[in-house]
Amino acid sequence: NAGVTQTPKFRVLKTGQSMTLLCAQDMNHEYMYWYRQDPGMGLRLIHYSVGEGTTAKGEVPDGYNVSRLKKQNFLLGLESAAPSQTSVYFCASSYSVGLYNEQFFGPGTRLTVL
Amino acid sequence: GENVEQHPSTLSVQEGDSAVIKCTYSDSASNYFPWYKQELGKGPQLIIDIRSNVGEKKDQRIAVTLNKTAKHFSLHITETQPEDSAVYFCAANGNNRLAFGKGNQVVVIP
Numbered sequence: 001n002a003g004v005t006q007t008p009k010f011r012v013l014k015t016g017q018s019m020t021l022l023c024a025q026d027m028n029h030e031y032m033y034w035y036r037q038d039p040g041m042g043l044r045l046i047h048y049s050v051g052e053g054t055t056a057k058g059e060v061p062d063g064y065n066v067s068r069l070k071k072q073n074f075l076l077g078l079e080s081a082a083p084s085q086t087s088v089y090f091c092a093s094s095y096s097v098g099l100y101n102e103q104f105f106g107p108g109t110r111l112t113v114l
Numbered sequence: 115g116e117n118v119e120q121h122p123s124t125l126s127v128q129e130g131d132s133a134v135i136k137c138t139y140s141d142s143a144s145n146y147f148p149w150y151k152q153e154l155g156k157g158p159q160l161i162i163d164i165r166s167n168v169g170e171k172k173d174q175r176i177a178v179t180l181n182k183t184a185k186h187f188s189l190h191i192t193e194t195q196p197e198d199s200a201v202y203f204c205a206a207n208g209n210n211r212l213a214f215g216k217g218n219q220v221v222v223i224p
Binding site for chain 2: 004033040041042043044045048058090092101102103104105106107108
């Protein structure tokens with residue numbers, strides 16, 4: 001099993017450009033999440049999905065959109081990138097729809113917006 | 115929603131000593147408290163977790179304690195080794211997701 005994979009690993013954008021980050025998991029997990037990690041801020045939830053075809057907002061959803069067309073994939077889109085979106089982005093997935101959600105994280109995508 | 119706080123932000127320990135990281139949470143309905151370790155350049159990885167029906171859990175050199183009355187839980191690492199140097203995140207569940215603390219940098223000095 002590859003676990004959770006993220007594409008790309010690094011990306012540099014100019015302000016106003018758009019891009020899509022891809023997350024894939026091969027563990028048949030129902031839940032998937034997108035976080036951003038900034039120095040001193042920990043992990044902040046952007047959007048999440050509780051199943052194929054569903055999405056929901058997290059703590060910091062503004063400026064991002066997501067889609068979960070297939071159970072194994074969760075896409076994070078930036079329509080018009082801003083320097084404030086410079087961050088490391090982590091995708092995670094979990095198997096449980098109950099209360100005890102062990103989350104498995106991908107290796108991260110480092111995004112710089114100039 | 116749930117709010118999780120971690121203290122201290124950075125912890126330096128001599129190799130072989132113990133390290134303790136404390137977290138507090140706000141939502142009394144939370145009942146699952148995992149700890150994640152993040153090594154440089156990698157994603158966080160679960161190292162231990164505890165559920166609200168127990169007060170302590172151990173796994174080799176790592177233990178977690180939970181005080182539901184005071185709404186705090188702690189990670190204990192004994193006999194620290196250089197490979198324990200990392201950022202550690204605590205979290206608490208709520209609304210089908212986890213709320214993470216801001217992380218603690220642990221530095222083990224050889």
